[in-house]
Amino acid sequence: MMLRSISFVALRPRTFARYCSSGGKITAPPMVYISGEEMTRYAMELIIEKWVKPRVDISAWEFYDLSCKNRDDTNDQVLHDAVEAGKRIGAIFKEPTITPTEVQRKSMGLKKAWGSPNGAMRRGWNGITISRDTIHIPGVQLGYKRPVLFERHAVGGEYGAGWKPVGRGKLVTQFFPAEGGMEATLTRTDFTVVDERDLNDQENVAVVYHNPLDNVADLAHHFFSRCYEAGVVPYVVTKKTVFKWQEGFWTVMKQVFDEHYKEKFTRAGLLDGSGELQHLISDAATMQIIRWTDGGFGMAAHNYDGDMLTDEVAQVHRSPGFITSNLIGKREDGTLIKEFEASHGTVADLWAAHLRGEETSFNPLGMITAIIGAINHAASLQGGNTMGAMSRSELVKAKKKAVEDEDYDEAKRLKEELVKLDAQASACKVTQFTAMLEKAVHTCFRVGEGTRDMVGPNGLTTEEFIDKVEVRLSRYLRGEEDPVEPDAVIVPERRDDPHYAVDSSAVKNMFDQYDLNGDGTIDAEEFEAMLVKLGVAPLLNVKAREQAAGEREAGQV
Amino acid sequence: MMLRSISFVALRPRTFARYCSSGGKITAPPMVYISGEEMTRYAMELIIEKWVKPRVDISAWEFYDLSCKNRDDTNDQVLHDAVEAGKRIGAIFKEPTITPTEVQRKSMGLKKAWGSPNGAMRRGWNGITISRDTIHIPGVQLGYKRPVLFERHAVGGEYGAGWKPVGRGKLVTQFFPAEGGMEATLTRTDFTVVDERDLNDQENVAVVYHNPLDNVADLAHHFFSRCYEAGVVPYVVTKKTVFKWQEGFWTVMKQVFDEHYKEKFTRAGLLDGSGELQHLISDAATMQIIRWTDGGFGMAAHNYDGDMLTDEVAQVHRSPGFITSNLIGKREDGTLIKEFEASHGTVADLWAAHLRGEETSFNPLGMITAIIGAINHAASLQGGNTMGAMSRSELVKAKKKAVEDEDYDEAKRLKEELVKLDAQASACKVTQFTAMLEKAVHTCFRVGEGTRDMVGPNGLTTEEFIDKVEVRLSRYLRGEEDPVEPDAVIVPERRDDPHYAVDSSAVKNMFDQYDLNGDGTIDAEEFEAMLVKLGVAPLLNVKAREQAAGEREAGQV
Structure with a gap:
């Protein structure tokens, strides 16, 4: 599910404040929390301590320490336990972990260079797709204007070769x-x-290698329902014109689409004018990702193509810090298992700076988005969506009466109803909490109280940012709104990101090149010429180009 | 070999005019000419008739008609014959051909839907690499400023799965x-x-599938010597961090480089500051191709990655019409077999217009570049580079004397020397012809006598362009120079290309978005912000980014 489905409009802070006015904590439903290493672990520890624990009872969370040290100490039993717990509970948050190189193995004194845990997780949870979507902050302009949704088939292909x-x-x-x-x-x-x-x-x-196809229908449902909900145009990306065995993936996607979604998408005008689900050849997709900077599209692809293409999406949308990475699997009983993580690593350079006692300014947005997703999914697994006909007090009364009547079967049923209702209420409360938390984080970025990658050298440190969000979160939880809502769209300077050092003299050369009349500015006409030259101009006839590419392909096999 | 290695400076038109002053034609060395179909065949027939035949004796060329009709009539014997001839002669030019779909098979009344000829050619010529380079016209700005060279391993991978x-x-x-x-x-x-x-x-x-590795050393030599000659920085692109079996490709490339090229490249300053041959992960390469619009780099990659990435290169450099596609193979005796073709297809839409009696404006640059490459390679196979110590008249005299002395062994040797010398002289003459032809074509584009894709609606028709080039070629062959050399760099409007219909309202939206202060122009600061946002800003620390990507990869396998 997309985070954006939690609408701010639906929030009623006053109601929430009333819920918690007794001073009691809200109860978080069961969830698996996998902790990792370095800067990301440090930041998450602060976040849990300062934002979550004072307000939420997380005693139902199960914690698994997937640090190299602990995997080594437990001979990787911890990984098996975490996978088992994830399967049982169905909602997982994971911090970035380290897959040690031989050099790291030695320096950490490990018995073994433990491999990536991802394979075990994908297998254990029957991974269907890795959903990688752009993260958007209302009022802040990152890369794409509208959401880009991506499904990367989580199994098959050369990764398991x-x-x-x-x-x-x-x-x-x-x-x-x-x-x-x-x-x-x-x-x-x-x-x-x-x-x-x-x-x-x-x-x-x-x-x-082999491509297993049984779960492609599940991927299709997940993808199309997400695209529909987000209002974006779906595309299926393969190289099937040449790699004929990829036809099966497309066939299943199209079948599911035509049977279950075509009508809805047609009515919503989400089919690119063609009236049909569109296929894109993988090499054509590499260019469209750069051209379609307005966003508003989804792509579903095989494993390797998905890897290549989502890396491009991440670059256009600023960096992997602004992209989700959610593994969607399925339990035998049909329950969706969802594991949420950030797309970035453990940020070793900031960790080293922190250890040297230097100030750091780590942006935890990717991890926050992930943990909010995990908590919300855990909540959705609680009790389902059906609300009973009776209120709580009516249920209590009815149970009391059943006991008096010695109708213990009915009393037992009503007791179960009550447990379910309480779980639902708790789930409802916890998603209201996460919505406020998300709003607090987003608003901080929007009003310039962000980390330095977003607001420049005057940005907050890792710890200051966490504190600022906490202040805002408390305010929302008390039922107070922000005094003034800022209007202007913030455009964070990418050059403030230390990992993104622009070569200014090269930029100057480019500018002069596109300032065709040499007047020191680029006007609308020069701008179009430039886009065209860079090959990133939005085009009208996508279909004609695709067709041409197909013909060329077919001739060049 | 790169076309740019034929320097205009080395041309001596007057000398050439003297060569041909007797009115005799120059003799083209043996070459295989594979003809194809539709618009491209029509244009090449005009070109051969008007530019080549009046001046060059092409009786040593072998022609093979690879149209669907002829493949059908000969039960594809013509393909086998063409492959055999290519192997024997070593220099091949090929027009675009059609690989018929089932629909085309029926409409053309074929016995069979003959498959792509490419497989048979790659096998028959022991294909090593498909070289795909940007084509540059001096004084005309297409995409990349400086050359981009690409080697796509011609064998192995999923294409032969x-x-x-x-x-x-x-x-x-x-x-x-x-x-x-x-x-x-x-x-x-x-x-x-x-x-x-x-x-x-x-x-x-x-x-x-399998990746055969024996010819990777040949690919390496071809690639690095081309990069060195063109003065560009070489990169090897793989996904070896995850697909461990690709390590072998890198290992061979690096061995060849370190042993034979490292010193030369270091001296020439062509190693990106690192002093070592650089590896790029394939997904990182997709972004660099867009960022490095200055060009000046080379990439060597496996088959599929090469396919994806060269498509991107073609898009950035305007279209596949401005990219070469040369298959480099090797005969058992070590001779390089080179087949040259355009990167585009048979241009069915223009052919349909032509058949309807409409005017067309087909740009034959890709095919001209290809046939010039083929003729030059044929010339280079003639007699080699060693010039004998004796002049022609001395050789004739010496042979006469040997006959008088009844030293027939020596007479035979001298006769062979003479044949070789004549072939060399002819080869020399033919490459001077092709250089003038290239200059005539390039100059036409530069002075606005190009086709409509390059100069807009006032551009020439297919036939007018061929005539204009002919006039210019004649002038050069008479030893005359152009009256005035134009200075200004021409920037052809991509929107003149009918296949490239820009969505102007989307462009307008983009412009407004980057015109941050809303003053109707984009200044240098807004420009940099825009490049950064689009993710195409040139960066300083490529190495750091690559490393970060590698770490992330390793953690996400």
Whole structure:
């Protein structure tokens, strides 16, 4: 689910204040919290201490420490436990972790260079898709104007490839159907030859992978319902014109779309004028991501293409700090398992500065967006959406009466109803809390109380920012609004980001190049010429271009 | 070889005019000419008739008609013949061809939907790399300012994959070394298991491919010598941080570089300040291609990455019409086989207009660049570079004397020397011809006598352009120079390209968005903010970003 589905309009601070006026904390529903390392862990510890714990009872959260040290101490049992808990509970927040290199293994004194936990999580949670969307702050202009939603198929492709360097010889791939047993022996004859090829070079590397397709329909539903909710145009991206085996992905996506969504999208005018779900060839998509800076589109792609393309989306939308990374899986009972994380790493350079005693200014937006998503998903798993016909007091009365009547079956049923109702109320309260928290964070950025990557050298330190948000959050929780709402759209200077050092002399050269009449400014005409030259001008006839690309492709296989 | 290596400065028109003053034609060395279809075939027929035939004896060219009709009539024997001829002669020019769809097969009345000829050509010529470089016209600003060179490994990867849709079961891939024979039978036990995996979905597609590595050293030499000659910084692009089997490609590239090129590149200052050959992760490369609009870089990549990335290069450099597409292969004797073609297709829409009797304005630059490349390569295969110590008349005299002395071994040797010398002289003459032709074409574009995609609605028709170039070519061949050399750099409007219809209202929105102070112009400061926002600002610390990307990658596998 998109964060933007939590509308500020729906917030009633006064009501919320009343909820909590007794001084009691609200109860957070069960969630798995996976902690990581370095700067991101430090910041999250502060955030939990200052923002969450004073107001929310998080005793139902299960904590798993996925630091290298703890994985080493537990021989990675902690990873298995975290995966099991995630499967059981269904809502997971994860801080960035370190996958140690050999050098780090030695310096940390680890027994083993523990691999990335992602594989175990994707397998354990039956990963369907990694949703990577642009994060937007109302009133602050980042990259795309409107949301960009991305589904990257979480399984299959080269990420799970088997491979071996081999010499000259023959490579044979056989498939043994499960009906004959899952043992493949040389004596079985019920196989199909998938591929047989002569390798004539002295040095080769052989690569085998598979794309499982059973969960593509789930991906399709997740993708199209998100696109519809966000009001964006969906595209399916593959290289199927050349890689014919990718046709299956498209076929399933289109089937689901035509059967369940086409009518809705058509009515909403979300089909790019064509009236049909559109396919984009992967190489054409690399350019559209740069051209369509207005946003308002979604893309669903295979694993590797999704990796390449979401990296581009992240760059256009400022940096990976402003992109979500949510793994969507599915439990056997059909419940969606959702793991939320930031798209960035542990920010080792800021951590080193912090350890040296220097001031830091870390922007935790990606992690905050992630934990809010996880808490909200945990809440949505609580009790579902059905509200009973009776109020709480009516239920209590009815239960009392059932006990008096010695109708214990009914009393038991009513007791369960009450538990469910309380869970719903708690879930409702906790999502109101996260909405206020999100508003507090966003407003800080909007009014210039942000970190230095957003507001420049006068920005707040890591700790100051967390404190400022806390002040604002308290204000909202007391039912107070911001005194004055700022109107102007803030455009953060990307050059304030220490990781984004613009080469000013190169920029000057570019400017002179596009200032065709040399008058020191670029007018509207020069601007269009420039966009055209940079190859990022928005185009009218996307379809014609796509078709042309397809023809060229087909001729060049 | 790059076309730009033929320097205009080296031209001596008067000398050339003297060569041809006898009225005799110059002799083109043997070359394979593969003709194709539709608009591109029509234009090339005019070009050969008007520019080439009156001045060059092309009787040594071998022509192969790769139209669908002729492939059908000959049961594709013509493709086999063309491949054989290409291998024998080593220099090939190819017009765009059509790979018929099922619909086209029926409408053309073909027996079969003949597949793309590219596979047969890559195999037959032991394809190493597809070189795709930006085409530059002196004095005309297209996309990149300086050359961008690209090597796409011509073999391996998913383009040659075997695949099959399979259900639940086991997938086993075995390698049988050639020592045990090239027959893989179930009774052999001398195999290695490359991969063995359970497929648990009901629907899967299994994919197998291999990357042959023996020719990567050849690719490396071709790439680095081209980069050095063009003065551009080389990069190797892979996804090896995640796809570990791609390490081999990098290892070979780096070995060749360190052993043969590092010192030269270091001395020339072509190593990006690092002193080492640089590796770029493929997803980072997608952004650099857009950022580095100054050009001056080269990239070498695997097959699929090369496909994705060169498409981006083509877009930034205006369109595929301004990008070369040259297949470099190798004969058993070590001779490089080079096939030159345009990056675009048969331009069906203009052909339809032509057939309707309408005026067309087709820009043949890509094909002209290709045929000039092919002729020059054919010339370079003639006689090599060694010039004998004796002049022609001395050789004739010496041969005469040898015959008188009845020293027939020496006479035979001198006869061969003479043949070689004549071939060299002819090769020299033909490359002078192509240089003048290139200059005539380029100058036409520069002085506004171009096609409509380049100079707007007042541009020339297909036929007028060919005539204008012919006039200029004749002038150069007579030893005359252009009266006045235009100084100004021409910036062709991309919106004149009918395939590039800019969405003006979207552009207007963008302009307003970047005109932060709303004064109707974008000043230098707003310009930098815009570049930064678009994510295309040139950056200082490429290395730091690459490193950060690598870390993130490693954590996200």
